[in-house]
Structures are given as structure tokens and as C-alpha cells.
Amino acid sequence: MTEYDIDEMTPPDAAPAPAAPGMTPADAADAARLVAFGLQPKLLPARDVEYAELLRRHRDEPAFARLTDAVAAGLGLIVLEVSTRAGMAVTAAEDSVFAVRMGDYARRAATDSADRFLHGLAHLAVAALAFPRPEDLADDGYIGRVTVNGVDAFVRQACHRLEERAEEQGENTDPTTGAPGLESAWRVYARRSATGATKDARRLAGSTTGIVGKAAAFLVDSGFLQRTGDESGGTYRTTARYQLQVRDMAASAAMAELLELGVVPVSDGGATLLPPDESDDLDLVADAGLPFHS
Amino acid sequence: MYTRARAGDLVRHSGISVPFRTLSVRPPTLCDVTSPPPGAAAPQLNTADGAARPAPGPAADEGLARRLRALACTAPLHDLDARKANLAGEYGVYAMAEVALAAIDLVTLHMDFDTGADHEQIVARLLPRVAAQAPGRPAPEHDRVARWVLENLINVGSVDRGFRAVYGTFGPDGVYVRRDYDFKLIEEVPGPGGSVYLRTTDEAVNVLVGALDTDVTSAQIAAEVKLEVLISRGRLADAQLAAEQARYRTVQYSETLRRTLDATRRNVRAVDWLSTVPELISEALDHVADRYRHENAILTNIRKARDEAESAEHKRRAAELVDIVKDCIRRHTQLQSRLLEAGPLFRAEQDRQAFAPPAPRSGYDLYGQLLAPVLPLPVERAGRVTDAFFARGTGLRTPTSVRMADLVEMLLTPPVEREHLGAEMPEPDLIATPDDSRFSEEQLAVAMELLELPADAPRRLSGLLADARRRDPDLPYLIALLAVHAASPPVGTAYRQGEQRLLFAVDDGTELDDHEFGGADLIVGTALLDAAGMAADRAEVA
Numbered sequence: 001m002t003e004y005d006i007d008e009m010t011p012p013d014a015a016p017a018p019a020a021p022g023m024t025p026a027d028a029a030d031a032a033r034l035v036a037f038g039l040q041p042k043l044l045p046a047r048d049v050e051y052a053e054l055l056r057r058h059r060d061e062p063a064f065a066r067l068t069d070a071v072a073a074g075l076g077l078i079v080l081e082v083s084t085r086a087g088m089a090v091t092a093a094e095d096s097v098f099a100v101r102m103g104d105y106a107r108r109a110a111t112d113s114a115d116r117f118l119h120g121l122a123h124l125a126v127a128a129l130a131f132p133r134p135e136d137l138a139d140d141g142y143i144g145r146v147t148v149n150g151v152d153a154f155v156r157q158a159c160h161r162l163e164e165r166a167e168e169q170g171e172n173t174d175p176t177t178g179a180p181g182l183e184s185a186w187r188v189y190a191r192r193s194a195t196g197a198t199k200d201a202r203r204l205a206g207s208t209t210g211i212v213g214k215a216a217a218f219l220v221d222s223g224f225l226q227r228t229g230d231e232s233g234g235t236y237r238t239t240a241r242y243q244l245q246v247r248d249m250a251a252s253a254a255m256a257e258l259l260e261l262g263v264v265p266v267s268d269g270g271a272t273l274l275p276p277d278e279s280d281d282l283d284l285v286a287d288a289g290l291p292f293h294s
Numbered sequence: 295m296y297t298r299a300r301a302g303d304l305v306r307h308s309g310i311s312v313p314f315r316t317l318s319v320r321p322p323t324l325c326d327v328t329s330p331p332p333g334a335a336a337p338q339l340n341t342a343d344g345a346a347r348p349a350p351g352p353a354a355d356e357g358l359a360r361r362l363r364a365l366a367c368t369a370p371l372h373d374l375d376a377r378k379a380n381l382a383g384e385y386g387v388y389a390m391a392e393v394a395l396a397a398i399d400l401v402t403l404h405m406d407f408d409t410g411a412d413h414e415q416i417v418a419r420l421l422p423r424v425a426a427q428a429p430g431r432p433a434p435e436h437d438r439v440a441r442w443v444l445e446n447l448i449n450v451g452s453v454d455r456g457f458r459a460v461y462g463t464f465g466p467d468g469v470y471v472r473r474d475y476d477f478k479l480i481e482e483v484p485g486p487g488g489s490v491y492l493r494t495t496d497e498a499v500n501v502l503v504g505a506l507d508t509d510v511t512s513a514q515i516a517a518e519v520k521l522e523v524l525i526s527r528g529r530l531a532d533a534q535l536a537a538e539q540a541r542y543r544t545v546q547y548s549e550t551l552r553r554t555l556d557a558t559r560r561n562v563r564a565v566d567w568l569s570t571v572p573e574l575i576s577e578a579l580d581h582v583a584d585r586y587r588h589e590n591a592i593l594t595n596i597r598k599a600r601d602e603a604e605s606a607e608h609k610r611r612a613a614e615l616v617d618i619v620k621d622c623i624r625r626h627t628q629l630q631s632r633l634l635e636a637g638p639l640f641r642a643e644q645d646r647q648a649f650a651p652p653a654p655r656s657g658y659d660l661y662g663q664l665l666a667p668v669l670p671l672p673v674e675r676a677g678r679v680t681d682a683f684f685a686r687g688t689g690l691r692t693p694t695s696v697r698m699a700d701l702v703e704m705l706l707t708p709p710v711e712r713e714h715l716g717a718e719m720p721e722p723d724l725i726a727t728p729d730d731s732r733f734s735e736e737q738l739a740v741a742m743e744l745l746e747l748p749a750d751a752p753r754r755l756s757g758l759l760a761d762a763r764r765r766d767p768d769l770p771y772l773i774a775l776l777a778v779h780a781a782s783p784p785v786g787t788a789y790r791q792g793e794q795r796l797l798f799a800v801d802d803g804t805e806l807d808d809h810e811f812g813g814a815d816l817i818v819g820t821a822l823l824d825a826a827g828m829a830a831d832r833a834e835v836a
Contacts, residue, residue, distance in 0.1 A: 039690070039692050041689060041690070077690070090690070091686075091689060091690055092689075092690040092691075094685065096690075097693050098690035098691060098692060098693070099685070099690065099691075100684075100685075100688045100689070100690070100691050102681065102684060102685075105684075105688070113673065113674065113677055114673060115453075116677055116680075116681070117673050117676060117677040117680055119680075119684065120677065120679075120680025120681050120683060120684040121668070121676075121680045123680070123683055123684050123687050123688060124660070124664060124665055124668070124679075124680055124683045124684075124687075125665060127660055127683075127687060128660035128661045128664065128665045131660055132660075132661060133659070134658060134659045137658055137660065149484050152484075155665075158665065158666065158669060159669060162669055162670055172359060172463065172473065174359075174461075174473035174474055174475050174476075175473060175474050176471055176472065176473055176474075177460050177472040177473060177474050178472075180673070181672060181673060181674035182672045182673075182674065183474075183672065183673050184669075184670060184671070184672060184673070185668060185669050185670070185671050185672065185673045185676035185677075186669040186670065187476070187673075188673050189669075191454050191456055191476040191478075192453070192454050193454060193455035193456065193478065193481055193482055194481065194482070194483055194484060195482050195483060195484045195490050196448075196450070196455055196482045196490065197413060197450075197482060197490045206453045207455075207482075209484055218688060219688070219689070221691075222688060222689030222690070222691075223689065224689055233484055241689075245686070245687060245689060246658075246660070246687060247658065249686040249687065250682075250683045250686040250687030251658040251660060251664065251683075252658075253682045253683065253685065253686040254664055254679050254680070254682045254683035254686075254687075255658065255663065255664065256682070257678050257679045257681075257682040258663075258664065258667060258668070258679050261671070261675050261678065261679070263667050263671070
């Protein structure tokens with residue numbers, strides 16, 4: 001749901017003056033204030049009277065809404081949704097000062113392409129496990145739950161499945177020496193250790209649970225996840241903002257990139273993690289775990 | 295069957311045929327293993343048949359590649375012995391490869407269903423062997439050697455915590471390609487509560503513990519049959535080896551099941567719960583029941599062998615066997631309880647996920663449309679997709695900007711001293727709960743004193759009541775209550791606790807004539823119990 005939908009729902013007579021010229025500098029200050037609230041993603045509208053009041057104004061006064069959107073756009077922000085549920089959900093446009101850069105996110109990722117990939121994959125995997133079905137991503141009321149160890153195990157299982165498939169086909173997946181970029185992506189994940197002992201009992205930063213844990217902690221700071229417990233390396237639940245971000249921004253951007261690479265994932269809109277057909281003559285090997293059908 | 299011996303052969307042969315001096319002795323961060331230099335191998339091939347013969351095809355090379363990889367798994371062990379010279383100190387007396395193999399065995403055996411082996415425990419169990427290799431050396435040195443070996447098997451220090459070997463094969467087009475083979479021997483896995491445990495990898499189990507990539511079930515059955523035969527013939531040394539092999543298989547079987555169950559737990563829709571998983575679980579349950587029966591039978595046999603054996607050596611071996619088989623039974627029980635938990639867990643997940651109303655619109659299938667297609671891509675290309683997801687999926691960060699004035703003030707502010715003991719605890723407000731007992735402690739004491747009857751002089755309840763009434767008008771109620779309880783004396787409890795006397799009450803038909811109570815005028819007496827005899831009885835039963 002975007003702010004424009006809300007505009008259309010507003011009865012036309014409720015708006016005092018449809019044109020922006022009626023706006024005063026005080027209104028501009030309020031609009032900027034609302035954007036400023038949006039820049040504090042962990043702030044909940046329900047907890048702040050002023051925030052809630054500005055959101056109400058955004059809903060009821062199209063002129064104010066337009067002014068707010070203009071302020072956001074000027075700052076290099078994209079408005080995803082304005083509602084009491086998600087608050088003023090804004091995200092950084094590309095090249096905006098608010099955008100997160102991989103080099104700032106993880107130092108090793110700037111130089112090491114494998115690390116860079118793993119950090120990106122961790123974010124993709126957290127989203128994939130938080131919203132396992134297309135319906136979950138589409139359903140505004142859905143709250144996903146993820147654990148750090150769960151995400152790691154999920155990706156590992158997928159990698160394991162690919163390894164088995166390669167073995168069945170008698171493929172030699174060992175990469176050519178000196179060409180690390182040609183190594184299969186799943187191998188990079190599979191051979192990275194899941195965890196490791198450190199001197200100060202913290203998570204080993206370079207291990208896969210360390211990388212996934214970092215992603216989860218970062219998403220908490222973005223107001224996308226809420227930490228609910230410490231079991232399984234940390235348990236989290238998703239927020240409305242995360243769903244919007246993944247649905248409207250991240251998934252489509254990644255998909256576009258994938259299409260550009262010439263990979264066309266075909267989908268009928270249903271989930272791909274499905275039980276096999278009756279006709280499918282699948283012998284579940286004891287070690288195979290998940291029989292993925294994709 | 296004698297997979298251990300086979301693994302030993304492998305190590306021995308490799309020592310002869312492959313020049314392990316080519317192992318580059320580098321700092322322990324990454325163990326580089328080079329296969330026989332291709333420059334040396336290729337000319338040999340060519341000189342045999344001349345240059346006319348084409349390069350061997352991929353089919354011939356596949357087996358070679360597999361063996362090269364198996365060989366590479368042993369290299370870190372040899373490498374330990376090669377590198378011990380570089381350690382500060384005189385470590386030549388220690389056989390590092392032997393310690394390493396023992397460590398892998400220990401980790402394999404201590405891997406539990408849920409977690410793995412504990413790092414400290416493995417070090418502690420390695421110490422006797424290390425100490426035996428150099429008895430004259432101080433204990434801290436033994437500890438250091440054990441830790442050094444274990445850490446090198448994990449390969450602490452490299453990002454991947456693994457090993458890499460380089461080997462060459464001929465591709466389908468006849469071009470010689472050098473490839474990287476990455477493997478781990480012992481890996482660290484997360485345990486409950488954020489702790490780290492050790493597990494041996496498949497590579498380590500396959501090559502170093504024994505070639506176990508056979509059908510687990512059939513191999514186990516074969517091992518059991520063999521074990522029974524060996525025990526019945528009294529060949530305990532062989533039987534112990536067989537039992538140990540059987541235990542390795544047990545471990546591997548539970549490992550397989552653990553992974554499958556984990557996967558089931560993770561995603562309900564991905565698992566065929568209609569037929570495949572129930573079949574798997576019932577198969578596993580059958581397996582557990584079967585093995586449990588077998589192992590109990592074996593246990594009885596060995597116990598007999600242990601008790602009847604005459605030589606001390608036989609007795610010791612049989613006792614060790616008992617321990618091994620007991621451990622097998624413990625593992626089976628653990629496995630079984632996990633199997634029973636799987637069903638309810640699945641149903642709970644099913645309720646949560648499958649019966650939700652369908653969503654009005656369709657979203658992206660993140661797994662099927664993004665994650666699954668990305669994983670098989672080369673990492674270079676896959677990175678572009680994950681980069682795009684990262685750039686748009688992480689949200690925003692407000693850049694921090696610092697004012698000079700603030701910075702100066704911040705830097706000049708003395709750090710706030712932290713309260714060492716934390717905030718003061720408020721004094722708890724305690725309220726005494728009212729004593730609502732019907733009788734007081736004194737009343738009970740008086741009643742017990744009244745009922746302290748000599749064993750040969752039981753009394754009527756009416757007399758006791760009259761005595762009690764004289765002391766305290768409330769006391770007869772307590773006496774009557776105790777007497778009624780004594781009508782059904784707690785014999786079993788008294789027997790278990792080894793009491794010497796027991797209060798009892800018998801109804802001989804006389805009616806109680808009392809203005810407060812009605813019923814039978816019980817005969818209340820004390821029975822003496824044979825405490826010593828009962829104790830002996832109990833010991834016998836136990």
C-alpha cells in the first residue's frame with residue numbers, strides 16, 4: 001500500500017486546499033519533522049504522540065502529504081508507505097547519503113569477493129527464511145520468525161543438496177586453481193566453517209553464523225527485525241518495514257540483476273518449497289534431508 | 295569390514311608412493327598439499343606409449359581424482375609430524391599423526407545427537423596418550439601438544455578453518471586443469487547456549503575412521519552378526535574391534551537422522567510428510583528396536599564371558615566391550631526419543647503454516663526465484679545479485695556528523711565511573727504467612743508421646759482418648775486421626791526406610807463408647823520390625 005492509495009481513499013472534501021501554495025514554512029517544518037521521524041526506523045508511531053499526529057496529517061491532508069514526499073525525495077529518500085502500522089517508511093535511494101555501502105558494512109568485504117558474496121547472501125537468506133512463501137511476503141499481517149542458526153542450517157542444506165546433485169551427475173566441482181571467481185557460489189558457503197571458538201567467547205566474525213548474525217543485528221538497527229531471544233544464536237521477528245523493503249525494493253532489484261545475467265527463474269506465483277508429485281519417483285536418501293523441488 | 299586396517303593401509307601406501315616432502319611446510323594457517331607434480335607424472339605417461347597416445351579421458355581421471363582427494367585428507371596428519379620440528383622446543387618424541395588420529399576417533403565417538411564433542415573433554419582424553427609418548431616431560435607440555443594437534447586439525451587461523459589441496463585432472467577436451475580441493479577434518483558447530491562443539495566431517499570419517507560410505511544399515515547388521523559369532527567363540531580382541539566399528543556406524547546413522555530431522559523442522563512444506571518422512575521415521579524406529587534387542591542380547595553374552603573368563607586380559611577386554619555396547623544402547627535410546635518428537639512438532643508447524651487464509655496477492659518467491667538460482671552460479675556472477683539485494687535490502691543509515699565543539703567536549707569529559715556493585719537492591723517486604731495448622735507442634739509431640747507404646751502392651755483407643763482428654767481438650771481429635779491412619783500402616787515406606795518400629799491399629803469388633811467419636815474401639819499397638827534383616831533383603835534385591 002503506498003501513500004497514493006491512501007490519498008485516493010480520502011474523501012475530497014476533507015482536504016482543506018488541494019494546492020501546495022497554501023502551505024506555510026511551519027508546515028514545511030512539520031513535513032521535514034515527519035521525514036526525520038522516518039529516519040529513526042526503530043521509533044514506533046504508537047509510542048510517540050507527535051509522530052502519530054503527523055502521520056494523521058499526512059493521511060488527511062493531501063497537500064501536506066505532497067510536501068512531505070517532496071522533502072523526502074529531496075533528501076534522496078524513497079517513501080515506501082506511510083501508515084500507523086509501519087510509520088513513515090522511507091528507504092535510501094541509490095547514491096543517497098543514507099545508503100549503506102558494503103565497504104562500510106564489513107571491512108573484509110571491500111577486498112574479498114567471497115566475503116562480499118557471503119555477506120550479501122546472508123541478507124538474502126534471512127529474507128528468504130523470514131518470508132518462505134510468496135503469500136507470506138504479500139500478506140501485510142504476516143510476521144516472520146528467523147533464528148541465526150536456522151538461517152545458516154537452511155542455506156547449508158540447500159548447498160548440500162546442490163553438492164549431491166553435482167555428485168550424482170559426476171561433475172567435478174573443485175574450482176580451477178587461480179580462478180576463484182569461477183567457483184560455484186554454494187561451494188563458497190559450504191566450505192566456510194559454521195562457527196569457531198574465539199578467545200573472548202564471541203562469535204567468530206568470519207564464520208557463516210557470524211556473518212548471518214551480523215546481518216540480523218544490522219537489520220535490527222534498521223528497524224527491520226526485533227530480537228526476541230537468544231536461542232539458536234538469536235531469534236528475531238520481522239517488522240512491517242522489513243516486509244515492505246524486501247517486497248518493494250530488494251527482491252525486485254535482485255531479480256532484475258538475475259535476469260540481466262540471463263537466468264530466468266520461472267514461477268507460477270506459488271511456493272517452490274513443495275512436496276513432490278506422486279509421480280515423482282524420488283528415493284529419499286537418508287542423508288539428503290530436504291527434497292527440494294525447484 | 296576392517297575399515298580401520300584399510301585406512302591404515304592408505305596412510306602407509308601414501309607414505310611410500312607419494313613424496314610427502316613436497317608438502318609445503320608453512321605456518322599452520324593453511325595446509326597446502328601438492329599432488330605429485332604434474333610435470334613429473336605427465337612425462338612418464340608419455341614415455342610409456344610415446345607422444346601419439348592422447349591424454350587420458352575424464353573417465354579414467356575420475357577415479358584418480360577421487361583417490362587424490364582421499365590422499366589429501368591424510369596430508370594434514372603427515373604435515374603435523376613434518377611441522378613439529380618448527381615448534382619452539384624439542385617435540386620430536388611425540389608422534390603427532392598418531393595423536394591426531396586418536397583425536398579424530400575421540401571426536402567421532404563423542405559426537406552426540408544434538409551437539410558435538412566438547413573441546414576441553416577431547417583435550418583431556420588425549421592427554422594420557424600424549425603423556426605415554428613422553429613420560430618424562432612436564433604435564434603443561436603434554437597439554438600444549440594435545441591442544442596444538444587439535445587446533446591444527448581444526449586449522450584455527452584460516453578464515454575457512456579448512457584445508458586446501460591442489461590436484462590436476464584432464465578435462466573432457468584433454469586440457470590439463472589444476473583444481474582446488476577444499477576439505478575439513480574437524481569442524482566447529484554451534485551448540486545450545488552459544489557454545490562451540492566439535493564434529494568430525496564426512497571426509498574425516500570416510501578416510502580416517504574407516505570407509506563408511508557403504509549402506510549404513512546393512513553394514514551395521516553385518517557387524518552385529520560378526521560380533522555375536524566372535525563373542526561366542528571367545529575371540530574377544532576381534533570382538534572389540536567389531537564392536538567399535540558397530541559404534542562408528544551407530545554414530546553415523548544418528549548423524550544422518552539428525553540432519554533429516556533438522557531439515558524437517560526447518561520447513562514443513564518442503565518435506566513429503568504423506569509418505570517419505572513417515573516411512574523414514576518408522577524405518578528408523580524399527581532399526582532402533584532391532585538394534586536394541588540385538589545389543590541387549592550381546593550384552594548378556596559378554597557379561598557371561600566377562601564373569602566366566604579366567605585370564606585377566608580376557609576379563610578386561612570383556613569389561614571394555616560391555617562399556618562400548620552400553621554406549622551403543624544409550625545412543626539408540628537418544629535417537630528414539632528424537633524420533634518420537636518429530637511428529638508433534640510437524641503437526642504444530644503444519645497448523646501454523648498450512649491453515650492460514652490465502653493472501654490476496656502474490657509476492658516474490660524468495661527461495662525459488664532468488665536464492666535457489668543464485669547458489670549454482672559462479673561466485674563472481676552470484677555476487678552481483680546478492681550485491682543488488684544488499685544495496686536495497688539493508689535499509690538506511692543516518693550518517694554521523696561531528697561538530698568540532700562537541701568533539702572537544704566529549705574528549706575532555708572524564709569517563710563516568712561505573713558502579714562496581716550495580717544498583718542497590720531494595721529491601722524485600724516480607725509478610726509472615728499465618729500458621730493455619732489444625733494442631734500445634736506441641737500437640738503433636740504430646741500425641742506421639744502418648745502413642746509411644748511398648749511392643750508387648752497394646753492399648754484400646756478409648757483409654758488413649760481418655761488420657762488425651764485429661765491433658766488437652768483438643769488432643770483426642772489428633773489421637774483419633776493418628777489411630778485411624780495406623781489402621782492401614784505404611785508398611786512399604788517403613789520397609790524402604792528401614793524403620794525399627796511401626797504403629798498399627800486393629801479392629802476386633804468392640805464398639806467405641808465415646809461422646810465425641812463413634813466407630814470401632816481400635817486396639818493400638820507398636821510392632822517391632824527386623825531392621826537388619828530388611829536391610830539385607832534390600833541389598834539382595836538391588
